[in-house]
Amino acid sequence: MTFYDRSDELESLQTAFSAPGHAFYVVYGRRRVGKTALLKEFCVDRPHLYYLSAQEAEHRQREKFVEQVADSFDDRVPQIDGWDDAFDYLSDKLTVEDRIVVIDEFPYLIEENDSLPSYIQAFVDEQLRDTDSMLVLCGSSVSTMESEVLGHESPLYGRRTGQIDLQPFSFQEARAVISYDIADAIRSYSVTGGTPMYLTLFDYGQSLAKNIQTHVLSPTAILYNEPEFLLRTELRSPARYLSILEAVALGHTTPNEISGATGIDSGPLSKYLQTLRQLRLLDRSVPVTASGKKSKRSRYRVADEFLRFWFRYVEPNRSSIEEAPSVVFDGTIEPDLPMHVATTFEDICEEAVWELIRRGNLAPYSDVGRWWYGEEEIDIVGLAPTDDRILLAECKWTSDPIDHGLAADLRAKADSVRWGPNDRTEQFTLFSKSGFVDGLADDLDDNWSLFDLDDLNQII
Structure with a gap:
C-alpha cells in the first residue's frame, strides 16, 4: 500500500x-x-x-x-x-x-x-x-x-x-489520495474523512456513488460495521454511545437536544459525552468569541466525517440497506448528500482561511472558528485582538451562485457579533461552490474576498 x-x-x-x-x-x-x-x-x-x-x-x-x-x-x-x-x-x-x-x-x-x-x-x-x-x-x-x-x-x-x-489527514493532506476533481473530492472527503484506511479503500477511478455502495452500503464491506467495531473495542456496553452519536449526526447538537433524542438524563449524559470526547468521537465547540470552559452555549458534533456519514445514513437505514442498498442510496442518501457535504465544506473553507493567513493573502488572526448566538450564525469568524480586527465569512455549498442578498446578510449579521471596539476593522470573505453572480465582485469594496471552487483548489 x-x-x-x-x-x-x-x-x-x-x-x-x-x-x-x-x-x-x-x-x-x-x-x-x-x-x-x-x-x-x-x-x-x-x-x-x-x-x-x-x-x-x-x-x-x-x-x-x-x-x-x-x-x-x-x-x-x-x-x-x-x-x-x-x-x-x-x-x-x-x-x-x-x-x-x-x-x-x-x-x-x-x-x-x-x-x-x-x-x-x-x-x-x-x-x-x-x-x-x-x-x-x-x-x-x-x-x-x-x-x-x-x-x-x-x-x-x-x-x-x-x-x-497523530491526527487524521486534513482535506489538504487527503488531496494527495483523492484524485477526483475539486467538487467530487470535497464530496468524497465528506464520506471518508481524513482517516487513511478509509481514504485508501475508495477506488477513485470509480464514481463516488459506486464507492459508497461498494465500500459503505454493502453488508460484506469493512466500513459497513466499522463504527460498531470501533466502539466495541473501546467500550463494554456501546449501545448508549451509539444512540448519542446517531442523535448528534442527525442534528441534535446541544446537551438538551441530545437528552431529548436519546432519553438519557442530563446527569449520566454528561459522562457519556465526556467519554466520547476522550475517544475523539465527539467534539465540543463554543462560539469563537466565548470562553471554551465557561460557556454554556456548547454544541457537539461527530468528530469524524465517515462516522457522521454512517450515523446519518447507514445506522437509521440498516434494514433497508440489507434488502436494497441501491434504493437507499438513490432515494435517501443522494438527495440529502448536499446537506451533509455543506458542513464538510465549511471545515474545508476554514482550512483555506488558515492557509491564506500562512501565505499572507489574508491578514493574521489568532482565533478562527464558528460563531452563533440565538438564531444568528456565521460559518467562520476570525479574531485578531491585538489589531481589533475581525473576519466574517460564509461558505455556501449550493447549486446557485452567491448574490448581493447574501453579501448584505453577512454584513448585517456582523453587527450581532459583540467583540472588540466599535471602530474595529471588519473584513469579509465568501466561499461558494457555484461562484458568484455577475457584478458582485465589482460592487464590493476592498474589505471583501471571494473564492469559488477553482480558487479553493489553488489554495489547498
Missing part, C-alpha cells in the same frame, strides 16, 4: 533517532489513523525491533516480546520469569547494537499488568539512557496513553524525549 504524507512526523522521528544519545517517543491517536503505517515506514532500512501487543494473558505477551527480541538479534530465546528480566535481556542486546524498539498497542500490555510503566521507567532511567537506541510506545487508546504514559501521575512522566499525537 502506498504511504502518504506524514513528512513532518517522519522527520521528527528520524531526527530523534539520528541525534546522539537515547530517544523515547510516544505515538498515539485514534484507531485507523495510520500510527502503525507511520512507524513501519520510519523503520524501513533502519535496525529495528517491532513488537505488536495483543489482548492475551500477560505471560504470553511477555513470551512473545522476548521471542521478538531474540529474533531481532538472531539469538536463542532465553528463559524469562518477569518483565524486569525481559527488559534486562533487551538492555543486554542494545549494548551490542543500537535499535529502534517499537512496542505497538501498548495499552494491551497495561490491561494485563498496570505496573508496566514502572518497569519501562526503570529501563529508560537505568539502561536505555546509556545507548543510542530509541524506544517508541504506541497506542490507540488515547485516554490510556494520556494517563498511563504521558500523565503527571505516570511513572513515565518527564521521561519522553518527544511525542506525536
Whole structure:
C-alpha cells in the first residue's frame, strides 16, 4: 500500500533517532489513523525491533516480546520469569547494537499488568539512557496513553524525549489520495474523512456513488460495521454511545437536544459525552468569541466525517440497506448528500482561511472558528485582538451562485457579533461552490474576498 504524507512526523522521528544519545517517543491517536503505517515506514532500512501487543494473558505477551527480541538479534530465546528480566535481556542486546524498539498497542500490555510503566521507567532511567537506541510506545487508546504514559501521575512522566499525537489527514493532506476533481473530492472527503484506511479503500477511478455502495452500503464491506467495531473495542456496553452519536449526526447538537433524542438524563449524559470526547468521537465547540470552559452555549458534533456519514445514513437505514442498498442510496442518501457535504465544506473553507493567513493573502488572526448566538450564525469568524480586527465569512455549498442578498446578510449579521471596539476593522470573505453572480465582485469594496471552487483548489 502506498504511504502518504506524514513528512513532518517522519522527520521528527528520524531526527530523534539520528541525534546522539537515547530517544523515547510516544505515538498515539485514534484507531485507523495510520500510527502503525507511520512507524513501519520510519523503520524501513533502519535496525529495528517491532513488537505488536495483543489482548492475551500477560505471560504470553511477555513470551512473545522476548521471542521478538531474540529474533531481532538472531539469538536463542532465553528463559524469562518477569518483565524486569525481559527488559534486562533487551538492555543486554542494545549494548551490542543500537535499535529502534517499537512496542505497538501498548495499552494491551497495561490491561494485563498496570505496573508496566514502572518497569519501562526503570529501563529508560537505568539502561536505555546509556545507548543510542530509541524506544517508541504506541497506542490507540488515547485516554490510556494520556494517563498511563504521558500523565503527571505516570511513572513515565518527564521521561519522553518527544511525542506525536497523530491526527487524521486534513482535506489538504487527503488531496494527495483523492484524485477526483475539486467538487467530487470535497464530496468524497465528506464520506471518508481524513482517516487513511478509509481514504485508501475508495477506488477513485470509480464514481463516488459506486464507492459508497461498494465500500459503505454493502453488508460484506469493512466500513459497513466499522463504527460498531470501533466502539466495541473501546467500550463494554456501546449501545448508549451509539444512540448519542446517531442523535448528534442527525442534528441534535446541544446537551438538551441530545437528552431529548436519546432519553438519557442530563446527569449520566454528561459522562457519556465526556467519554466520547476522550475517544475523539465527539467534539465540543463554543462560539469563537466565548470562553471554551465557561460557556454554556456548547454544541457537539461527530468528530469524524465517515462516522457522521454512517450515523446519518447507514445506522437509521440498516434494514433497508440489507434488502436494497441501491434504493437507499438513490432515494435517501443522494438527495440529502448536499446537506451533509455543506458542513464538510465549511471545515474545508476554514482550512483555506488558515492557509491564506500562512501565505499572507489574508491578514493574521489568532482565533478562527464558528460563531452563533440565538438564531444568528456565521460559518467562520476570525479574531485578531491585538489589531481589533475581525473576519466574517460564509461558505455556501449550493447549486446557485452567491448574490448581493447574501453579501448584505453577512454584513448585517456582523453587527450581532459583540467583540472588540466599535471602530474595529471588519473584513469579509465568501466561499461558494457555484461562484458568484455577475457584478458582485465589482460592487464590493476592498474589505471583501471571494473564492469559488477553482480558487479553493489553488489554495489547498
